[in-house]
Amino acid sequence: MVLARLTEWAEREEAVRALVVTSGRAREDDTVDALSDYDVIAVLTDVERFDPEAAYGPPLARWGDEHDVHGVRTLFRGTLYEDWVKVDWSLWPVEAARLVAERGLTDDLDVGYRVLLDKDALAAGWPPASFRAHIPSPPTEAEYLAVVEEFWWSASYIGKSLWRGERFFSRFVLDVDIRHGVLRRMLEWLIEIDHDWSLRPGAYGRGMERLLPADVLADLEATYAVDGWEAFDRTAALFRRVARSVGDALGYAYPKRVDDIASARLAELR
Secondary structure, eight states: OHHHHHHHHHHHOTTEEEEEEETHHHHTOTTOOTTOOEEEEEEESOGGGOOHHHHTSOEEEEEEEEEEETTEEEEEEEEEETTSOEEEEEEEEHHHHHHHHHHOOOHHHHTOEEEEEETTOTTTTOOOOOSOTTOOOOOOHHHHHHHHHHHHHHHHHHHHHHHHTOHHHHHHIIIIIIIIIIIHHHHHHHHHHHTTTOOOOOGGGTTGGGTSOHHHHHHHHHTTSOOHHHHHHHHHHHHHHHHHHHHHHHTOOOOHHHHHHHHHHHHHHO
16 A cells, blocks of 8 residues: 555656665564555655655655765655655665666665566666575674673673663663674574575674574564673573584684673673
């Protein structure tokens, strides 16, 4: 219903030359549910004059950014409408669409796309999606070791902030730098190993709960139930366990000496 409504608008608007849906809504895979966003590329004769209200209805909240497609400036307009439909609009000049036919798909298209409207056959020369965009490659040993060392580097701030009574900052380091940074990367590598490096991780760990082994997921969820030192202890134990599993699978030795020295220093602060 939403895509049909957007297509009807695009058909009426002379400035809209093509409309393309990308990502999950284009693939119609099992990641899509009733709350999924609509990722839509609108190819326009003038991107600056785009009106999100005319396209669908009254916006409730908006966020904007700029990108480029093969060197051509494009606009991003994330729009949450009053009925709670969220459309992530990518606004492309006509030249950007033409360049895709010449130079290949962008990552946003390679994850899957479906042309809803194409008044000038701009997408006629686009290659089919390979669905390989954003799928990680196995890390090199140097990349693996860098993530392990970054964990313990960040852990030093946990120790310092808890020693100083700075619980708010310690929580930032644990949640942002560690859980959503290095732990997330290590968990994604574990998932890729179990799936032969064929999966595309969700942004910022989205959908990870469906892919992790049940015991690993249980340990991850347990890190959220506590705070302070206990939260760090549980997180460190999980990271250590997963990092060793990833290292064993890739033939890389876990840097135990780094772990031992950092853990001892943290124990002194505690």
